[in-house]
Amino acid sequence: MFSGSIPALVTPFREGAFAEDVYRDFVEWQIAEGSKGLVPCGTTGEAATMPSEEHFRVVRACVEQAAGRVPVLAGAGSNDTKVAIANVHAAKQAGADAVLMVPPYYNRPSQEGIFRHFEAIAREAALPVVLYNVPGRTVTDIQPATIARMVMAFPDIFIGIKDATGQLARVSEQRSGCGADFIQLSGNDETALAFNAMGGVGCISVTANVAPRLCAEFQAAWAAGDHRRALELHDRLYPLHIAMFTDASPGPVKYALGKVRDGFPQDLRLPMTQAGEASRASVDAALAHAGLI
Structure with missing residues (x-):
């Protein structure tokens, strides 16, 4: 269901409100540039600042604009199991194809607690789940053995992972435990080349928010076996991958979008703030290196 370049979409805000017109235009551009799927309301989309009604309004807008041309993987995680289950149902009602779910954050559950959390979600079986393992943010690491246990128990629910x-x-551990059909997607642009090699x-x-065509071409080159071309594109994009995190994300991403998309709103919701001067300079240099400005 999911492969290639899949942007974790930023959410444009204008005077504090969701700028749906800008978002729909942004989704259209992403599809035209070759993105193979879309993730609304992930970390980059500032989902942590959205009340539930707005969150799933954004998901619905993404689904409607995509109109079945690419699959939509909606952010739906929570550290409260009951809320996570409700989010899966809301994502289904909004038309998403699957959900992207972090393990419970802040609570710091054991591996058994992580399994039981996802077991409760799987028993609802509303949509397929792509796990999102990002211990740097959640302080919770889903161990490969736990992932394998989940996949063995619910093979039609837990279809993949954003690692x-x-x-x-x-990548090798998870393939060994979960099988070759388990979808493994890199969660880090800068190591995506090596991740694919594994x-x-x-x-x-x-990065695909800002350079969707280059990211799509990179993934397509690798999939076609043109590893030399994939490496060339990786080198072209690498400074941009790094620049996207020279300040708290998505500050640098929205700044970069303002450079490549005329009039793209720069608003962020507290506690996120706009990229600082040094970060903006890094982004400018990386955009020039990639040939985007």
């Missing part, structure tokens, strides 16, 4: 651990060996099939990307 942002930075541990490339996990057996990944794509990336849920921050």
Whole structure:
């Protein structure tokens, strides 16, 4: 269901409100540029600042604009199991194809607690789940053995993972435990090339917000076996991958979008703030290196 370049979409705000017209235009551009899926309301989309009604309004707008041309993977995680289950149902009602779910954050559950959390979600069976393992944000690491246990128990629910651990060996461990059909997507742009070499099939990307065509071409080159071209595109994009995190995300991403998309709103919701001067300089240099400005 999911492979290639899949942007974790930013959410445009104008005077504090969701700028739906800008968002729909942005989704249209992403599809035209070759993105193979869309993730509304993830970390980059500032989902942590959205009340539930607004969150799923954004998901619905993404689904409606995509109109079945690419699959939509809606952010739906929570550290409260009951809320997470409700989010899955809301994502289904909004028309999403699957949900992207972090393990419970802040609570710091054991591996057994993580399994039981996702078991409760799976028993509802509203939509397929792509796990999102990002211990740097959640302080909770889903161990490969726990992932394998979940997949063995609910093979039709837990279809893949966005792996942002930075541990490339996990790709082999997870394939061994979950099987070759388990979808593995990099959660880090800068290691997506190596992740694919280990057996990944794509990336849920921050950089693809800004350079969707280049990111799509990179993934397509790798999938076609043109590894030389993939490496060339990786080198062209690498400074941009790094620049996207030279300040708290999505500050640098929205700044970059303002450079490549005329009139793209720069608003962020507190506690997120706009990129600082040094970060903006890094973004400018990276956009020039990539040939985007």
